[in-house]
Amino acid sequence: MAEPAIDVRGVWKGFHDARRDQTVIAIENFSFSAAPGEFICVLGPSGCGKSTLLRILADLDTQDLGEVRVNGHASVVFQEHGVFPWLSVEDNVGYPLKVRGVGRAERRRRVAPLLDLIGLTDFKGAYPHQLSGGMRQRTSVARALADDGEVLLMDEPFGALDEQTRLVLQQELLRIWQDSGKTVVFITHSVDEALTLADRVLVMSARPGRLLADVAVPFGRPRDILELRRDPRYGEVTYELWRLLRADAATSASPEEVAP
């Protein structure tokens, strides 16, 4: 069997809560692995530790316990504010190349097909404040593609967008991913988004984040994200994921959260 692209074993992570002078466990004994080219969605309620997990995978934070192996370079797309307001679209996308010392002419040459891919060629000279939210997120995705890691880590990249823009970008992401062979870890709190995109959905419990279930998504590829919703299995898996989340919410509410 091929070596996993990502291997996470028994990861724990806590943060010091200065107000209460105690440690809050954000991630509890979390393990999973991803095969090269697999699309994994991590689904869980707000505050369950999804971003923390992603930051650990991206090497932006370290776990307290456990092992994390990411094979190759990881590129990251954040939820919002992922683009530099003082750079044009073209310079935002080319930024990772600049950091590596790639000269201006070569950057332009490499960025051009990416701008084309995300449909922003006509806006390459625009600045983020002149763009819609969807265009900014496209820019973010293109920048991660310019960075060209074998692994793409995405932290709720479409969370702040309206439903229609979100669907368009999901379909685009699937198309780009399908041709790229990249391994993707995509964080979301949307059941629909997870089912639309993923090969496997890792369901996280409410804080502390534990792996509740690793659910295989039964739909083939390539996916038409509208047709998908007509598949009778769509309702079944949606129900299964909601059932897991609801059962966890019922058992994990802290006394102060359920107190009248």
Ligand SMILES: Nc1ncnc2c1ncn2[C@@H]1O[C@H](COP(=O)(O)OP(=O)(O)OP(=O)(O)O)[C@@H](O)[C@H]1O
């Ligand atoms: N730097 C930090 N210092 C202290 N506590 C933190 C820090 N980062 C995260 N936490 C805590 O860890 C827990 C998990 O946070 P995290 O941001 O990973 O959750 P999340 O699932 O990504 O949430 P959301 O879906 O709302 O973005 C939360 O209780 C949060 O308050």
